[in-house]
Amino acid sequence: MTAEPPVAGRAGDPVVVALDVGGTGMKCALVRPDGSVVHAERHPTGADRGPDAVVGTILDVAEGLADTARAGGFTPQALGVAVPGVIDEATGVAVWSANLGFRDVPLRKLAAERLGLPTALGHDVRAGGLAEARLGAGRGTRHVLFVAVGTGIAAAHVVDGSAAVGAHGAAGEIGHILVRPNGPRCGCGGIGCLEAVASAAAIGRRYAELSGEPGSTAAEVVERAVAGEELAREVWSSAVEALADGLATGQALFDVQTIVLGGGLVRAGRHLLDPLRTAVRERMTFHREPRLVAATLGDEAGCLGAALLALDSLET
């Protein structure tokens, strides 16, 4: 008796293999051309093993997924891989990724050779933005700014279903725009960057400094702010104001219809979105106020975006 295959399609149904490689884990899926997921799995990245081992795992997992697809009667047609850092999507090279230890890794070429499939390499936040714009909270609008606020802050500007990449694969770094000239030093070396003031990490750090309670998290700060604790309210409110400054700058430059807020901080729900909408509105002097909404795809956005990149690569 043979085991049931984990997925089952009609003979030859096309799918793409999609991987979103993060610093700790990989989210992986087989995705149909309509964006529906027929199979999903997760693996640890094991970044502490060094970049070569991570590349090996990416290729093994991708090959395994292609086999899983075939075993289920699907035809894998392309591979999409999203990674963090500076990604040159045109050449398919991961130029620099601190989380993965990558420097100039020709990941697209390596994967295409191993799997024998057309392969697209993309940036994790841009892939996530693509998915939110086309399949998630931005669906139906042509001009979308996706802003992921978690440990760091980064954005993807998506127009007509395509995310801006920039000249060197580094567009959308909204975490590293100046919002507080006399503010704290940022991990990037700059002063007063949005990420240094309004990321989940920055909020926890700021509260810990002022309260003397090391290890405070942004989630705890929100909870205490909602419960009425004065210090938590101040820290939360400062972060929301800084975030509104950053989003207002984004709107001045991009002029979008919809700003989709993703990343861990959006789990604060209306405690984030309500005051943030008010603060953004106050900053719109002659610009049209964008619709500000929470992301709807959660942590699957990057993987779905990788699938969209793979699907798009088949069209061109």
Next chain:
Amino acid sequence: MTAEPPVAGRAGDPVVVALDVGGTGMKCALVRPDGSVVHAERHPTGADRGPDAVVGTILDVAEGLADTARAGGFTPQALGVAVPGVIDEATGVAVWSANLGFRDVPLRKLAAERLGLPTALGHDVRAGGLAEARLGAGRGTRHVLFVAVGTGIAAAHVVDGSAAVGAHGAAGEIGHILVRPNGPRCGCGGIGCLEAVASAAAIGRRYAELSGEPGSTAAEVVERAVAGEELAREVWSSAVEALADGLATGQALFDVQTIVLGGGLVRAGRHLLDPLRTAVRERMTFHREPRLVAATLGDEAGCLGAALLALDSLET
């Protein structure tokens, strides 16, 4: 004896009619498909006569240029008009222009009806950026940010020869991004906008405030700074630092190869560009430093850009 026609082409040579309508004057030209100008003329806008009269003058001047083209043996094929303010290029409507008193003027439709030619309506700074990117200082690079620093500050992000318009025709408003949270109030109603700190008008105003000499201009401030006057050096240096903050934010979000600096302030030449390059370089923590160059088309950029919009409209 008949007068010589002002221009002369080979029978039927195609040209487009281009107008750049500013608050005080209109720059107008007949332009060949290769971007060369066969005839140029200027007219006062007469904005004090009200929006209807300005529209009438635009249409008269455009019709006159088409007649001039025909008299010289050219065939006018399309019309391009650039105007300041919020321009909906998709619908061809000048949504709002303070300088011209326009509110929801369907200028493309009006001009197309009067001249019987395909007509493109564009934004003056975006048109100028298009021309600098394709024919001027940005020629040969795919990702260009054009920043015009004069009485106001505005930008155009040009990728592959096309300027981003935004969802509501208001993209590129780099003059209205926050750079100094406790800075002066801006004309737009905001606080600490780049334009309120680093425009030519702001520089003159700041120096006048501190020196007690009303009516000081940015040109005088540069001159005095170069001559070693301490107050002028301080004012100039603060403006350059703020401008560098704004350009660094632009680079973080757009990731371009080339920033082209236009507008009146660029007449300061190396007294602007040298310290600005240094200040921008200091702010590049992990981003690639963009090439920072002066615009080369001067005040004809907007008119040439209007011609490019007209030519592009023939291709689609």
